[in-house]
Amino acid sequence: MFWKILFAKTHTYEFLVTTMRALVTGGAGFIGSHLIDRLVARGDTVVALDNLSSGKLQFIQSHLDSGIVTHVKGDITDFDTVLSAMEGIDCVFHLAANPDIRLGTRITDTDLKQGTLATYNIVEAMRRCDVKKIAFASSSVVYGEDAPLPTPENHGPCMPISLYGASKQAGEGLISSWVGTFGLQAWIFRFANIIGTRGTHGVIFDFIHKLKVDPSRLEVLGNGLQEKSYMEVEDCVDGILHVMKHTDAPLNLFNLGSHDTASVRRIAEIVVEETGCHEATIEYTGGDRGWAGDIPRAMLGIDKMMSTGYDVRFNSEAAIRHTTKALIQEIGINEEMKG
Numbered sequence: 001m002f003w004k005i006l007f008a009k010t011h012t013y014e015f016l017v018t019t020m021r022a023l024v025t026g027g028a029g030f031i032g033s034h035l036i037d038r039l040v041a042r043g044d045t046v047v048a049l050d051n052l053s054s055g056k057l058q059f060i061q062s063h064l065d066s067g068i069v070t071h072v073k074g075d076i077t078d079f080d081t082v083l084s085a086m087e088g089i090d091c092v093f094h095l096a097a098n099p100d101i102r103l104g105t106r107i108t109d110t111d112l113k114q115g116t117l118a119t120y121n122i123v124e125a126m127r128r129c130d131v132k133k134i135a136f137a138s139s140s141v142v143y144g145e146d147a148p149l150p151t152p153e154n155h156g157p158c159m160p161i162s163l164y165g166a167s168k169q170a171g172e173g174l175i176s177s178w179v180g181t182f183g184l185q186a187w188i189f190r191f192a193n194i195i196g197t198r199g200t201h202g203v204i205f206d207f208i209h210k211l212k213v214d215p216s217r218l219e220v221l222g223n224g225l226q227e228k229s230y231m232e233v234e235d236c237v238d239g240i241l242h243v244m245k246h247t248d249a250p251l252n253l254f255n256l257g258s259h260d261t262a263s264v265r266r267i268a269e270i271v272v273e274e275t276g277c278h279e280a281t282i283e284y285t286g287g288d289r290g291w292a293g294d295i296p297r298a299m300l301g302i303d304k305m306m307s308t309g310y311d312v313r314f315n316s317e318a319a320i321r322h323t324t325k326a327l328i329q330e331i332g333i334n335e336e337m338k339g
């Protein structure tokens, strides 16, 4: 093992802090880059393995400049790349995946390759390099659409309805089997919809872009009544690290989400309000879901997360408003566009 001991000194006393070398797959992505901020803040060194398909180096540039984070530009579908990035690692945060559920409906082996087979590469490389700890970014979509709401972690059987959901469930299965067979220790996190700064996809990002192209109308996929819970990204990464610090079973399964839900209709209203595109008409394409494989209503039970002593700072609507303001700045909506 490569644990490093850091001696930290405060004005009153000296204490020991254990730091580690982490591998973050998808480290240049939306959630991965926020996670890296937190890992660096607590003193870890980080290898970010990312092919930059949707991630951006600018999200972690300050850490790259300081030398605390190293970027390996590579693909997790390539076993040798994963194996060499695994050298000297204490803990893996496996976040890289195809983030676009809709892509799976057009190219049907996307999630199989980038989710299921890539997760095999991760756990097998861990076995070969004797790396024992992994945190995995799974999703609420593993529960499928007939689960009780809010859905607790012990709901089953899980019947995902998207190819993306199937790959997350397969990833969970692979990790669980490596725990049972090869002594891995794992934290599987089923995320709600995660939103916040540096978002590069998702409903708020899409709405702002649509208004940027045409400020007079906003097309909403579905009837707008889709109802899901939204979690702010810093709440998400703090939740990951809090739960990992306070749990120690061989296999730890946690939902990460917020206390309530918001409708897509409400998100559209907030985005129109915050962009100042007051003249925009909101037009619904109809139907109970945005696309094939979408789940119209989702809310995760978060009692287990809260039992570790962790709670979120943002509810769904506050997270949506906060994210909308931040993404408007990042994407850029200018005065002439507003009605």
Ligand code: NAD
Pocket (backbone or CB within 6 Å): 025, 026, 027, 028, 029, 030, 031, 032, 049, 050, 051, 052, 053, 054, 055, 056, 074, 075, 076, 077, 094, 095, 096, 097, 098, 099, 114, 118, 137, 138, 139, 140, 191, 192, 193, 194, 195, 200
């Ligand atoms: P993201 O697209 O911003 O991050 C994924 C990162 O992985 C990107 O930086 C991308 O360049 C990289 N990547 C993708 N495929 C890769 C490959 N084959 N090899 C190497 N790098 C690759 O998406 P995100 O929203 O930050 O999602 C992170 C994880 O959380 C994903 O596993 C996603 O499925 C999961 N998740 C996200 C949400 C959400 O609402 N954002 C919800 C549930 C689960």
